[in-house]
Every structure is written in C-alpha cells, then in structure tokens.
Amino acid sequence: MNRRDIEKRAAQLLQHHGVSQAPIPIKEIAEAEGLVVVEMSFNGDISGALIRNHGSSGIAVNATQHTNRKRFTIAHELAHYLLDHKDKDEDHIDWKFTVIRRDGKSSEASDVQEIEANTFAACLLMPSHFLRADLNNQIGFNGEADLDDAHIKAMAKKYRVSEMALRFRLANLGLIPPA
Structure with missing residues (x-):
C-alpha cells in the first residue's frame, strides 16, 4: 500500500468517527472499531501487541511507557488490524492464539507491514x-x-x-x- 492510500484510509477513519480536531481520541477509535485496549507490563522493549484469538482482537499496550508512546502504539496496532496485516513471524502462544508485537524491530523500517503501520499511525494521530x-x-x-x-x-x-x-x-x- 502506498503512502497516499494510507493517508486516505486514515482520513476516512477520522471522518467516520467524526474527529475534527486534535488530539485524536485514539483509544476510543480503536474500541469503536471493536478492539479492547488494555495496559499491561511487558519485558524488554515491547511497546504493545495486536492479539487475535478465535475471531476476537485486542491491543495490549506497555503500561510503563509514556502516554504519547502508548497513543502511537495503539494507532500502530490499529493499523495492523485495519490493514489486515498478517505477521510472517507470528508468535504462536497456543494453537489458535496469535500476537503481532510492536518492539524494536517495528521501528527499524525494514518490514513493509511495519512501515505501513507506522505511516498509518502518524497519519492518524497527525x-x-x-x-x-x-x-x-x-x-x-x-x-x-x-x-x-x-x-x-x-x-x-x-x-x-x-x-x-x-x-x-x-x-x-x-x-x-x-x-
């Protein structure tokens, strides 16, 4: 997906939710899109995760990080969800439970889906x-x-x-x- 398409999708999402000024209510948008957003502690440099389990999805955000970082993480994970990203290296916690993490790898700009998710998050929040x-x-x-x-x-x-x-x-x- 190119930058222009991502920009358009983010603008459509804001319009759909009636957002007309900053700051963007990102947690409320994610929840309105059907995602439960929870804060929890993570080990290492993990900022958050998109969790999919038996047709339900949610976002886990690292509770120890700065509020601005949490907001970007929610937007980033929402992008994975809305852009229907599938992680080639999904963590299989059990046989039908998958996780896509936001960590140091996601900020390296080496994975197309991570680049798209970061771009979408930036377009959505700004x-x-x-x-x-x-x-x-x-x-x-x-x-x-x-x-x-x-x-x-x-x-x-x-x-x-x-x-x-x-x-x-x-x-x-x-x-x-x-x-």
Missing part, C-alpha cells in the same frame, strides 16, 4: 489537513514552515505525540526540511 491548518500562518514562500523549538513543542503537546514523531511527520509532508 492528520495532514490538521497540521496544514495549524501551520497556515507559518508557511513561507518556499512552502516550508518556519518553526522554532517552542512551536514544535506546543504542537507536539496539542497532538499528544512526541516531538520526534511530529518532526518526522512534518518532514515527510515536506513542511519542514529533513533533519
């Missing part, structure tokens, strides 16, 4: 039309936004995402130069 509206007065002649660290910090707080996630999203949209 919709391009919301960002462009917020930056309307900051866009210069060159099409890039003139933002200082205070602007980035305030926007990240508004969207309830990390400053790094926001910077990546803005750069991917061509609104700021890549770092």
Whole structure:
C-alpha cells in the first residue's frame, strides 16, 4: 500500500468517527472499531501487541511507557488490524492464539507491514489537513514552515505525540526540511 492510500484510509477513519480536531481520541477509535485496549507490563522493549484469538482482537499496550508512546502504539496496532496485516513471524502462544508485537524491530523500517503501520499511525494521530491548518500562518514562500523549538513543542503537546514523531511527520509532508 502506498503512502497516499494510507493517508486516505486514515482520513476516512477520522471522518467516520467524526474527529475534527486534535488530539485524536485514539483509544476510543480503536474500541469503536471493536478492539479492547488494555495496559499491561511487558519485558524488554515491547511497546504493545495486536492479539487475535478465535475471531476476537485486542491491543495490549506497555503500561510503563509514556502516554504519547502508548497513543502511537495503539494507532500502530490499529493499523495492523485495519490493514489486515498478517505477521510472517507470528508468535504462536497456543494453537489458535496469535500476537503481532510492536518492539524494536517495528521501528527499524525494514518490514513493509511495519512501515505501513507506522505511516498509518502518524497519519492518524497527525492528520495532514490538521497540521496544514495549524501551520497556515507559518508557511513561507518556499512552502516550508518556519518553526522554532517552542512551536514544535506546543504542537507536539496539542497532538499528544512526541516531538520526534511530529518532526518526522512534518518532514515527510515536506513542511519542514529533513533533519
């Protein structure tokens, strides 16, 4: 799936749920899509997991991580669910119980499904039309936004995402130069 299609799917999901401003109520959207969201402790660098069991699905999120990280993890796992991703390396806990984890591997950008899930999560939590509206007065002649660290910090707080996630999203949209 290409970036434009992912952006469109995320926008359709927001429209379907009547979301018109940030921050995106990601847990509520996931639950409205039929996923139970639970927080629990994980060992190692696992941020979360999409759990499928006998036709039911849910998202487990690492309770020890920052709220912004949890929000991104929920959006990432929701992407796996909505994009109907199947993990080639599924963890089979028992004969009909599967888990797709979000961990260090998912952020390496080496697996197509992980790239799609990260892209979907970013599009969902930081919709391009919301960002462009917020930056309307900051866009210069060159099409890039003139933002200082205070602007980035305030926007990240508004969207309830990390400053790094926001910077990546803005750069991917061509609104700021890549770092």
